[in-house]
Amino acid sequence: MENFSPLQNDLLTEAFNLGMGLAASALSQMVGEEIKLSVPKLLLIKRQQAAKILINKNITTVTGVKQHFDGPFNGDALLLFPVENSLALVKLLLKNTVPDDDLTELEEEALCEIGNIILNAGLASIANMFGQDIHSGLPNFIQGSSENIMHADNQDSLVFFMHVDFCIAAANINGYIIYMLDAQSIQDLGTILNKYLKKMSLSK
Amino acid sequence: MSNLKLLSCDIPLANVLDACVFGIIIIDDSYRIITWNTWFEKYTTFTKDAAIGKKLFELFPDLINTRLQHAINSTLENFSSSYLSQALNKTPFPLRNTENNNENIEQSISIKPIQLFDNRRCCIIQIENVTAAVRRINKLNILKQQAESDRNIAQNLAEMKSIFLTTVSHDLRTPLASITSSLTLLANRITGSIPEESMNMILLAQKNSYCLLQLVNNILDLDKIESGMMSYNMETLNVADLLQQAIENNMDLAYKSNVSFHINKCNKYLLVNADQDRLMQVMCNLMSNAAKFSPPQSKIFLDAALSEGTIRISVTDTGSGINESFRASIFKKFSQENLGNNVRPGGTGLGLAICEKIIHKHDGIIDFICPDEGGTEFFFELKAVTS
Numbered sequence: 001m002e003n004f005s006p007l008q009n010d011l012l013t014e015a016f017n018l019g020m021g022l023a024a025s026a027l028s029q030m031v032g033e034e035i036k037l038s039v040p041k042l043l044l045i046k047r048q049q050a051a052k053i054l055i056n057k058n059i060t061t062v063t064g065v066k067q068h069f070d071g072p073f074n075g076d077a078l079l080l081f082p083v084e085n086s087l088a089l090v091k092l093l094l095k096n097t098v099p100d101d102d103l104t105e106l107e108e109e110a111l112c113e114i115g116n117i118i119l120n121a122g123l124a125s126i127a128n129m130f131g132q133d134i135h136s137g138l139p140n141f142i143q144g145s146s147e148n149i150m151h152a153d154n155q156d157s158l159v160f161f162m163h164v165d166f167c168i169a170a171a172n173i174n175g176y177i178i179y180m181l182d183a184q185s186i187q188d189l190g191t192i193l194n195k196y197l198k199k200m201s202l203s204k
Numbered sequence: 205m206s207n208l209k210l211l212s213c214d215i216p217l218a219n220v221l222d223a224c225v226f227g228i229i230i231i232d233d234s235y236r237i238i239t240w241n242t243w244f245e246k247y248t249t250f251t252k253d254a255a256i257g258k259k260l261f262e263l264f265p266d267l268i269n270t271r272l273q274h275a276i277n278s279t280l281e282n283f284s285s286s287y288l289s290q291a292l293n294k295t296p297f298p299l300r301n302t303e304n305n306n307e308n309i310e311q312s313i314s315i316k317p318i319q320l321f322d323n324r325r326c327c328i329i330q331i332e333n334v335t336a337a338v339r340r341i342n343k344l345n346i347l348k349q350q351a352e353s354d355r356n357i358a359q360n361l362a363e364m365k366s367i368f369l370t371t372v373s374h375d376l377r378t379p380l381a382s383i384t385s386s387l388t389l390l391a392n393r394i395t396g397s398i399p400e401e402s403m404n405m406i407l408l409a410q411k412n413s414y415c416l417l418q419l420v421n422n423i424l425d426l427d428k429i430e431s432g433m434m435s436y437n438m439e440t441l442n443v444a445d446l447l448q449q450a451i452e453n454n455m456d457l458a459y460k461s462n463v464s465f466h467i468n469k470c471n472k473y474l475l476v477n478a479d480q481d482r483l484m485q486v487m488c489n490l491m492s493n494a495a496k497f498s499p500p501q502s503k504i505f506l507d508a509a510l511s512e513g514t515i516r517i518s519v520t521d522t523g524s525g526i527n528e529s530f531r532a533s534i535f536k537k538f539s540q541e542n543l544g545n546n547v548r549p550g551g552t553g554l555g556l557a558i559c560e561k562i563i564h565k566h567d568g569i570i571d572f573i574c575p576d577e578g579g580t581e582f583f584f585e586l587k588a589v590t591s
Contacts, residue, residue, distance in 0.1 A: 026271075026274060029271070029274075030271055030292055030293075031292070067285070069284075090291075093292065094291055094292070104341050104344075104345070105337065105341060106289070106290060106291045106337075106338065106341055107291060109287075109289035109290065109291060109312060110289045110291035110292050112287055112289060113287050113288060113289040113291075113292050113293075114292075116285070116286060116287045120278060120282065120284045120285075120286065123282070123284065124278070124281075124282040124284060127282060128282075133283055134282070134283070134284070135283045135284060135285075135317065136284040136285055137285050138285045138287055138314055138316065139285075139287055
């Protein structure tokens with residue numbers, strides 16, 4: 001298993017934050033409200049650890065969006081929220097027209113679109129920064145236990161785990177972005193990052 | 205273009221696309237429409253032939269700089285799939301249902317990248333008409349809101365009624381208690397001799413003020429129980445002692461009603477865990493009802509029996525039983541049987557409602573039986589305590 005160096009980690013965090021900026025701008029335009037998104041920290045950890053982080057925060061059931069991506073590396077991208085946070089987010093974006101305490105089909109689809117914008121922005125940012133083509137599929141709504149959703153029983157697999165902060169209309173809503181890659185994909189990504197770093201140091 | 209015309213099984217692709225029940229547009233990286241299916245003829249004024257070859261934003265100039273265009277750009281530039289939900293994008297495409305008042309249709313849109321054989325990047329836009337689903341969900345939401353509103357109104361009314369009853373009863377209780385005790389003193393001739401005519405009036409006033417006081421006390425008791433403010437002092441009680449005490453407490457009632465209370469069967473070792481005062485209140489209510497509905501000189505029996513860990517305590521009278529039409533509402537508040545000619549028995553109509561709540565608080569059940577041969581058995585069951 002490959003661990004990324006602090007420099008590689010910083011590079012990825014920067015790429016994701018750039019992507020979050022674009023996603024925030026797209027969401028802001030959609031809902032007519034200023035939205036800020038930030039990814040303060042990126043962790044490369046095992047799936048079990050990621051599931052444990054959520055469980056330790058008493059987040060046993062999560063709701064969110066999943067979409068597959070492929071290209072120079074493959075995997076699944078997830079945007080996850082504790083159940084009440086996903087409802088709060090959708091209510092804010094739909095300007096509180098959501099009457100219920102559960103997401104209906106229409107609100108699930110709204111969450112899918114939000115997830116699609118954010119996850120695509122992260123991947124697009126990586127793709128643009130490193131000159132790669134990454135293709136993502138359509139988003140799917142998911143709900144379940146943290147462990148099941150992250151297939152925590154797959155012990156060898158690593159994930160990029162990011163805590164994302166949504167700031168909308170003076171409300172802060174926390175969610176999590178997770179990119180699940182297999183071992184080969186992690187290695188391939190590492191190779192791409194190294195090439196980029198080399199290119200940057202040569203150009204100085 | 206010719207690569208689009210046939211699938212491997214020799215079915216023209218155009219036929220397949222036209223058979224789809226959702227809209228399909230394929231555009232290239234300069235937004236030129238490569239193909240679109242006849243689904244659009246239902247919702248736009250453009251025919252298929254008129255649309256193909258044109259640029260999408262020439263046909264729909266209102267789409268420029270919208271979420272849809274940004275999603276298309278994202279797909280073409282980054283080769284990522286994009287999704288537009290109905291909830292966040294009411295009508296991204298200006299599509300109207302010409303068969304239904306020209307209404308805008310609600311849409312759910314997926315945009316996926318595809319590559320042509322000449323490696324040109326294109327995207328396929330799929331549009332689903334979700335108007336019916338949106339209407340159904342909106343109707344459901346309205347019904348839910350209505351139900352919630354009705355529930356809140358009902359709750360508020362119940363609370364207001366409870367507050368009103370409690371406030372009024374509180375304010376009535378003290379003066380009523382004072383009136384009752386004064387009349388009792390007069391009736392007992394403590395204040396000196398009173399002419400007989402006046403005495404009859406005093407006795408009548410005493411009886412009615414006592415009834416009013418009972419009503420006020422019952423209302424307050426019920427309110428206390430329903431609001432959870434009634435405290436229960438649970439202890440192990442001997443059932444035989446309870447029944448004996450109940451008979452002694454109601455001797456005056458028995459005398460005035462011209463009936464007699466008897467313990468029929470009761471093992472002297474039966475024990476229950478209960479609040480003595482509350483259980484006595486239940487016994488007094490049941491015995492009072494039995495006395496009220498029994499003919500003169502009749503016997504009313506109290507029984508207690510153990511069966512499978514449960515003790516059943518019953519009060520059985522030999523009255524005329526309970527009318528069929530009244531049985532379903534017998535435990536409801538202010539419920540009183542109409543004895544004919546709109547005559548109702550005395551009492552507050554709250555006694556059995558209070559009994560039910562007390563027994564339920566003891567995790568027991570309360571019910572009654574009206575055998576065909578007449579009479580009524582009211583009973584309640586509580587878990588036995590094994591010593």
